[in-house]
Amino acid sequence: MDRGAIRRRVAVGLALLTASGLLAVAAPTQAQAAAPTSCAGRKVKTYPFSTGTLYVYKKRGHICAITLPKNPGRQQWMMVSVQAYRANPVIDEGLYTRRAGPVTVHAGQRCVWVKGRVGRGSVSKGWILC
Numbered sequence: 076m077d078r079g080a081i082r083r084r085v086a087v088g089l090a091l092l093t094a095s096g097l098l099a100v101a102a103p104t105q106a107q108a109a110a111p112t113s114c115a116g117r118k119v120k121t122y123p124f125s126t127g128t129l130y131v132y133k134k135r136g137h138i139c140a141i142t143l144p145k146n147p148g149r150q151q152w153m154m155v156s157v158q159a160y161r162a163n164p165v166i167d168e169g170l171y172t173r174r175a176g177p178v179t180v181h182a183g184q185r186c187v188w189v190k191g192r193v194g195r196g197s198v199s200k201g202w203i204l205c
Contacts, residue, residue, distance in 0.1 A: 113141075113177050114130070114132040114139035114140070114141060114176075114177045114179070115132065115134045115137070115139060116132040116133050116134025116135075116137065116139060117132060117133060117134070118130060118131070118132050119131055119132060119133045119204065120189075120200070120203065120204070122189075122191065122198045122200055123198075124191070124193075124196045124197060124198040125195075125196035126144060126145055126146075126193040126194045126195065126196030127142055127143055127144045127145050127153070127191065127192075127193035127196060128142070128143050128145070128191075129141075129142050129155065129189060129190075129191030129198050129200075130142075130143065131157075131189055131203075131204075133204065136181055136182060136183045136184070137179055137180070137181050137182070138157055138159070138179065138180055138182045138187050138189075138204065139157070139176075139177050139178065139179040140155050140156075140157045140176055140177065140178055140189050140191070141155055141174050141175065141176035141177045141178075142154065142155040142174060142175040142176060142191035142192065142193060143173075143174050143193075144173075144174070144193040144194075145193070147172060147173050147174075148172055148173075149172060150170045150171065150172050151170065151171070151172075151193060151194050152168070152169070152170060152192070152193070152194060153168065153169070153170075153171045153174065153175035153192065153193050154166065154167070154168035154175055154190065154191065154192040154197075155167050155168075155175040155176040155177075155178055155189075155190070155191050155192075156168075156178065156188075156189065156190040156191075157178050157179070157180045157187055157188075157189050158180070158187060158188045158189075159180045159181070159182040159183075159185045159186075159187050160182075160185040160186045160187070160188075160202065161185070162180065162185075164188070164190075165178045165179070165180050166178065168192075175191070175192075175193075182204070184205075185205075186202040186203060186204060186205040187202070187203060187204055188200070188201045188202055188203070189203065
């Protein structure tokens with residue numbers, strides 16, 4: 076084998092090794108994007124709105140909510156709120172890049188009111204999960 080053939084084979088091997096390394100680094104990022112929540116329980120409601128989505132989860136009488144923007148990555152005003160009937164709301168709001176929340180309340184068998192906002196878009200769903 077001449078030197079040119081050896082160099083080509085080494086170059087192809089290095090290219091394959093580099094590509095596999097990049098895939099190994101990119102795979103955890105994709106897994107995180109598939110599971111964007113830290114709420115416990117099962118997803119019971121999804122409320123899309125013009126600038127984002129409000130997700131509601133339930134586990135043993137606890138209600139958890141998060142708000143995700145349609146365009147994550149840039150800092151924007153976000154808010155999520157959960158209020159059990161005859162209780163004060165639990166609110167998380169501020170300038171975030173990925174999400175507002177999670178916020179959790181113990182509702183037991185009571186209805187809850189959930190709200191979400193990203194920028195100028197918002198959603199408010201009253202007295203659900205009764």
